[in-house]
Amino acid sequence: MRATMTDAAESRLQEIVRATLELPPDADVTEARQLGVESWDSLAHVSLMLAIEGEFGVSIDLADQIQLTSYAAIRRYLQGRALP
Amino acid sequence: MNFLEAQRLVSTFQGGEPLAFLFALSGTAEPFALYVRAAAARRGRAADVRFLPFNTLAQALRRDADPTVTEVFLLMPWDFAPEADWRSGVPESVDQETLEARAAETASLLARRAQACLLYLPAPLPPLFPDPSRGAAFARSLESLALGLGARLLPADAFALGGYLSSGCPVGGTWIGRVAEAVVDAAAAPRAEPKKVLVTDLDNVLWSGLIAEEGPEGIAGEPSGRGYRHFVYQSLLRRLRREGTVLAAVSRNDPDVVVAPFRSGRLLLREDDFVAIIASYHAKSAQIGELAQRLNLSLDSFVFVDDNPVEVAEVSLALPGVRCVTFPHHDDELVAFLDELASLFPHRVITAEDRERTDMYRRRLDGMIANDLQGADLTRFLQDLKMTLTIHDxxxxxxxxxxQLINKTNQFNLNGRRVTDEEVCAILDGGGRLLSATLADRTGSHGEVLACLVTADNTITSFVMSCRVFQRRVEYAFVSWLAAQPNPPAGLEWASTPRNTPFQQFLHEVAGPLNGAGFVPLDVTSVVDRHARDVGLFALRQA
Incomplete structure (x- = not known):
């Protein structure tokens, strides 16, 4: 059974993505993709992964980190984890 | 501290005292930036952190440290042994001796940076050796090296292999906030400069016993019996001296008395291990201040060790920069005492100059220091002792x-005269008085510390006090009390002895200038007036 993501968790995720990628307040983070966001470089990706790990108490494998290149992919990944 | 909390701390921080430092690690440090700024903001500091470029720690260690820059190193096992770096995979084969030599070389480079703050993350090592137990032993040896450099150990769980392989950042997201806090704590910790000079008391510190009372044969500083703990203390001082600590001694004694034990060969330390052995009856604070001036060293670099809380208080009050450490009265406090003392004189490396420092400083001094020196006003400290002086007839x-007190006391002794019990009995039968006093304070009882024999014609013929209670104004309070009694003493039978300088100083203060030996008259009204303040230091009782 797949775990679902609460509104609160999704809100935190959006806040993290907006902050780490330095997106403007009115940007729709749910549409963010690494290829379409200039600030989503390798260093920002490291910061984003660390922020997600710390915020949601998970450890993301290297193979998964490489795949998490969009908001939607991150959301799907976290939905598959039992979040606190 | 997680990401969003760090973000909030930084965005709401109003600014504070700058905290500038270099955060050095061999991996990717940039992800720490936000967390470090947040940890500093939480402490009211504005972090101004600089990082080393990726994978340049080894090069940085080979450059001289900038003394104006605070450095915080986050060390990983592969900073000591590059073959153990996970990012290089498991080496085909390794030579343990080469690994160890390389680790020792890195440790010596770190040791040169005496002011650097070190954190060590004991991340697991790849399987380097065919025998896993050798790998475990090697990991421990790296940890020991780091600890030996004074590094603070971080939890091994803080290491995240996935993140390290992907980005070079060795700390995972669940730990990065906590590691950043440790980094900021290290950067913000006051830089305690190692102390340079250890000034030690002698009686009941460097040796057991009172040299002026018991003589060179009566004291003990050898590795046996009551002298053992003092021998251990001496052995630490010997080590510190070898490492460059300058040793000095101060003692309320006569100079010729205190050097005798050093010349006897019975002590571990010799006279020339000390830059100065200062024996006088001046305030110890004044003697230490004079020594600092003549050595041209800051008082902040001095440590003073004494067993007497009054001496410790006097130096603390007069010289707040001097670190005062009390020599323990009980064996079970000795370990902590020695540990504290050793930690005040840390040395990561010992140079030839360190070993010669005492000789170098001794050349700056041209003999004993003894002049008219004033100490601290101890009134408040003595009041806090809540002393009770009980007079016994x-x-x-x-x-x-x-x-017994009259016959064994040398320093605070009116005339050095010894008396038999029969002689005392005859004086008492003739109408004389024998008074004594016991002293107690909030720390406990000091026992019977003073004795005074007064003849029928109101002449004090014996007056002694234990040197254990010097500087507490007991003698002044007692003589003032005595002067206020019916039939007060008319004077004292004074005689100078080779040892009774402390009494001479007291008598000079109480009765005015002395003109050779003989009867010294006492102006009781003046004594009562001038020493009322001393009486006020005690709860005075008559048994």
């Missing part, structure tokens, strides 16, 4: 301790 009943 020993004219009748048991007078054993009072007579």
């Amino acid at each position: 020993r004219s009748r009943g048991d007078r054993t301790r009072a007579v």
